[in-house]
Amino acid sequence: MKSRVFKERTSLKTAKDLFLNSIIPLNKTNILRVEECQGRITSKDIISDMNVPHYNRAAMDGYAVKAENITSASISSPIMLTLSDKISNSTCVRVHTGSKIPDGADAVVMVEDTEQKGSLVEFFTKVHPGKNVGHIGEDIRIGDIIVNANHLLRGCDLATIASCGIEEIEVYEKPNVAIIPTGNELVKRSKQSPPPGKISETNSLMVGAYVEKWGGHPLYSDIIVDDPLLIEKEIKKNIDADLIVVCGGTSVGERDYVPTVLDKIGTLLVHGIGISPGKPTALGSFNDIPVICLPGYPAAGLITLFEFAAPAIKKLSHIKEPNSFYKQEATLQHKITSKIGYVTYTRVKLDGNKAIPLMTSGAGIMSTVTQADGFVKIGENIEGINEGDTVEVFLIE
Amino acid sequence: MKSRVFKERTSLKTAKDLFLNSIIPLNKTNILRVEECQGRITSKDIISDMNVPHYNRAAMDGYAVKAENITSASISSPIMLTLSDKISNSTCVRVHTGSKIPDGADAVVMVEDTEQKGSLVEFFTKVHPGKNVGHIGEDIRIGDIIVNANHLLRGCDLATIASCGIEEIEVYEKPNVAIIPTGNELVKRSKQSPPPGKISETNSLMVGAYVEKWGGHPLYSDIIVDDPLLIEKEIKKNIDADLIVVCGGTSVGERDYVPTVLDKIGTLLVHGIGISPGKPTALGSFNDIPVICLPGYPAAGLITLFEFAAPAIKKLSHIKEPNSFYKQEATLQHKITSKIGYVTYTRVKLDGNKAIPLMTSGAGIMSTVTQADGFVKIGENIEGINEGDTVEVFLIE
Numbered sequence: 001m002k003s004r005v006f007k008e009r010t011s012l013k014t015a016k017d018l019f020l021n022s023i024i025p026l027n028k029t030n031i032l033r034v035e036e037c038q039g040r041i042t043s044k045d046i047i048s049d050m051n052v053p054h055y056n057r058a059a060m061d062g063y064a065v066k067a068e069n070i071t072s073a074s075i076s077s078p079i080m081l082t083l084s085d086k087i088s089n090s091t092c093v094r095v096h097t098g099s100k101i102p103d104g105a106d107a108v109v110m111v112e113d114t115e116q117k118g119s120l121v122e123f124f125t126k127v128h129p130g131k132n133v134g135h136i137g138e139d140i141r142i143g144d145i146i147v148n149a150n151h152l153l154r155g156c157d158l159a160t161i162a163s164c165g166i167e168e169i170e171v172y173e174k175p176n177v178a179i180i181p182t183g184n185e186l187v188k189r190s191k192q193s194p195p196p197g198k199i200s201e202t203n204s205l206m207v208g209a210y211v212e213k214w215g216g217h218p219l220y221s222d223i224i225v226d227d228p229l230l231i232e233k234e235i236k237k238n239i240d241a242d243l244i245v246v247c248g249g250t251s252v253g254e255r256d257y258v259p260t261v262l263d264k265i266g267t268l269l270v271h272g273i274g275i276s277p278g279k280p281t282a283l284g285s286f287n288d289i290p291v292i293c294l295p296g297y298p299a300a301g302l303i304t305l306f307e308f309a310a311p312a313i314k315k316l317s318h319i320k321e322p323n324s325f326y327k328q329e330a331t332l333q334h335k336i337t338s339k340i341g342y343v344t345y346t347r348v349k350l351d352g353n354k355a356i357p358l359m360t361s362g363a364g365i366m367s368t369v370t371q372a373d374g375f376v377k378i379g380e381n382i383e384g385i386n387e388g389d390t391v392e393v394f395l396i397e
Numbered sequence: 398m399k400s401r402v403f404k405e406r407t408s409l410k411t412a413k414d415l416f417l418n419s420i421i422p423l424n425k426t427n428i429l430r431v432e433e434c435q436g437r438i439t440s441k442d443i444i445s446d447m448n449v450p451h452y453n454r455a456a457m458d459g460y461a462v463k464a465e466n467i468t469s470a471s472i473s474s475p476i477m478l479t480l481s482d483k484i485s486n487s488t489c490v491r492v493h494t495g496s497k498i499p500d501g502a503d504a505v506v507m508v509e510d511t512e513q514k515g516s517l518v519e520f521f522t523k524v525h526p527g528k529n530v531g532h533i534g535e536d537i538r539i540g541d542i543i544v545n546a547n548h549l550l551r552g553c554d555l556a557t558i559a560s561c562g563i564e565e566i567e568v569y570e571k572p573n574v575a576i577i578p579t580g581n582e583l584v585k586r587s588k589q590s591p592p593p594g595k596i597s598e599t600n601s602l603m604v605g606a607y608v609e610k611w612g613g614h615p616l617y618s619d620i621i622v623d624d625p626l627l628i629e630k631e632i633k634k635n636i637d638a639d640l641i642v643v644c645g646g647t648s649v650g651e652r653d654y655v656p657t658v659l660d661k662i663g664t665l666l667v668h669g670i671g672i673s674p675g676k677p678t679a680l681g682s683f684n685d686i687p688v689i690c691l692p693g694y695p696a697a698g699l700i701t702l703f704e705f706a707a708p709a710i711k712k713l714s715h716i717k718e719p720n721s722f723y724k725q726e727a728t729l730q731h732k733i734t735s736k737i738g739y740v741t742y743t744r745v746k747l748d749g750n751k752a753i754p755l756m757t758s759g760a761g762i763m764s765t766v767t768q769a770d771g772f773v774k775i776g777e778n779i780e781g782i783n784e785g786d787t788v789e790v791f792l793i794e
Contacts, residue, residue: 054593061650096651100594155610156767157767158603159600162597199451205555209551210552253494255493
């Protein structure tokens with residue numbers, strides 16, 4: 001077995017490019033009812049087989065007419081037509097917004113421009129043919145693409161699709177994400193305080209919550225002790241997963257076997273990334289399944305999740321911009337410093353447009369993550385950011 | 398029955414203030430398992446009854462020592478201690494990141510600063526007491542607030558809470574949102590094209606999807622025809638809802654009864670808002686339940702949903718900033734115009750940092766909503782925005 005040292009320190013950008021370029025979007029699909037499709041991604045163009053509207057409809061409340069019969073109408077010289085249920089040169093028909101335009105009519109005069117007197121209606125204005133009429137197919141025609149393939153379906157899209165008579169949609173399957181917690185120090189979560197030297201395993205809870213949020217389906221493994229053969233066996237057990245996240249055992253200590261195992265059974269692309277916290281992160285693949293080795297410290301693991309797991313899940317899912325974060329501009333309230341050569345993530349609390357940096361003393365401290373609304377990312381060639389500077393805050397979802 | 402005219406045209410800001418100020422956050426709570434709590438809101442402060450860490454732990458792989466025994470250690474003059482499982486003045490103990498610091502030890506020397514020679518260890522550096530030791534309660538102490546009441550729970554929060562031995566969390570119940578579609582023209586959704594003059598009811602699909610996305614629980618009514626007594630009956634049937642959304646029948650036509658019914662049985666705060674599309678929106682309450690009357694045209698209804706339903710659901714849920722949208726800056730690619738006196742929402746497609754306005758010809762057109770990534774909001778006193786200007790795009794979720 002190779003000696004356990006970081007391969008090298010890879011820059012965030014290089015690590016991300018290498019890893020994301022190795023990921024191929026999934027091809028498995030499901031057919032779901034339209035009401036189940038919010039947040040899912042279309043696997044093919046959705047084509048309308050209906051016109052919308054599917055009949056010529058009134059766009060206003062008023063009277064349908066043949067426009068040529070009231071060309072001389074004005075306020076001073078109104079034209080009278082007889083109220084009817086059929087259109088002729090001397091009749092008009094009452095319509096409501098959405099009503100079918102009766103045969104022979106080509107325009108609707110708004111009720112405000114008319115006065116009804118018994119069975120007669122006075123028109124105070126002329127109209128052009130087509131006025132206040134929504135024509136067949138004006139919104140969507142038979143054969144039109146309603147939404148393209150690889151489109152993230154939103155509530156408004158579902159309504160449009162259903163308006164075209166489509167009740168089932170083919171969408172990509174959610175990526176299955178195996179989550180493998182490792183570490184001799186870990187015990188299963190419980191209400192009891194673990195014995196000294198032991199801690200509750202909570203990383204898989206965090207990873208699973210984000211996997212669901214980003215559109216994946218979490219598959220939870222039991223805790224695996226720091227034993228290379230057991231780690232190897234557990235990774236191999238997840239041969240059907242679409243992404244594997246191994247938590248812990250990524251550093252260069254005596255008990256940190258995860259990157260070495262990955263190097264043995266698959267491809268270790270990167271071990272040691274220029275991010276702080278998160279340096280021990282490793283990335284690679286096993287049997288063409290992308291693998292993320294997450295540092296065991298949860299504050300470091302969180303950064304790795306946002307930088308690598310989020311875009312990986314989104315790319316597997318065919319989401320167009322897998323790298324996008326929700327961001328907000330704010331004014332930094334205290335100077336923050338960073339480590340040259342590392343992209344540094346400083347936790348901040350937001351107060352309106354103010355970003356207040358939170359004091360941290362290491363990747364092991366979770367209380368400040370919980371207090372934080374987001375991170376300020378300081379570039380690897382920047383020494384720090386001054387009080388009063390405008391910063392982009394990456395919001396912690 | 399009063400005549401059906403808009404009460405007045407209320408500005409967006411006034412309408413929003415009036416409506417949101419009338420909403421009281423809900424007090425019903427649920428106790429859920431921690432893994433079910435992502436996106437839920439805490440109903441009280443969550444207090445730790447555990448220290449984190451709950452023992453003095455090694456922050457590094459290395460050797461635990463009593464610092465005073467190696468005060469003279471240096472590279473040129475290392476100090477030797479005997480490897481043991483107990484600490485004395487002449488011994489050290491091997492520890493791994495996360496190990497319990499043995500009794501009597503007060504510091505950890507990193508493995509990189511030592512050399513093991515059989516049962517002896519050479520120390521090349523001195524350390525201060527406390528070095529590389531995570532002390533009991535350093536992260537969280539018994540009695541500390543882990544997260545405050547009214548906190549939206551994220552994946553990272555769940556992990557921290559579970560680390561403190563907490564397995565159940567009291568959260569606010571999701572608001573129940575009744576959705577009532579109205580209109581003589583509506584038929585239940587199906588694969589068949591409805592007869593001319595009829596359209597499929599899809600607004601409740603759209604509203605329900607957004608209600609779920611914003612943290613509410615949708616309750617669906619059947620289609621109600623344009624009959625004031627039936628509308629009244631259906632609203633009254635939803636006396637246990639926390640918010641009522643009535644779709645359609647909000648304008649001032651002969652068949653638009655919804656605002657009039659609300660005025661009769663409850664409070665009509667606003668009818669007619671300076672937004673385009675969305676002018677016919679009405680807002681009020683029935684039996685202290687907030688009521689939103691959504692225009693029937695889906696593109697207008699969408700605006701009303703984002704401007705009124707989203708913040709209403711979020712305020713009912715105790716979310717701190719109910720009015721926040723996801724936004725992105727972009728450069729406008731064509732001039733857009735607007736209507737003085739109305740906040741105008743122009744649909745745009747994003748292409749990187751470019752915002753491309755989409756042509757629309759009315760609130761009835763849904764195809765351009767489906768193509769749009771977001772809206773540019775043009776203020777009511779602004780006539781338009783020029784090509785090349787930087788705009789904020791409100792993203793359509």
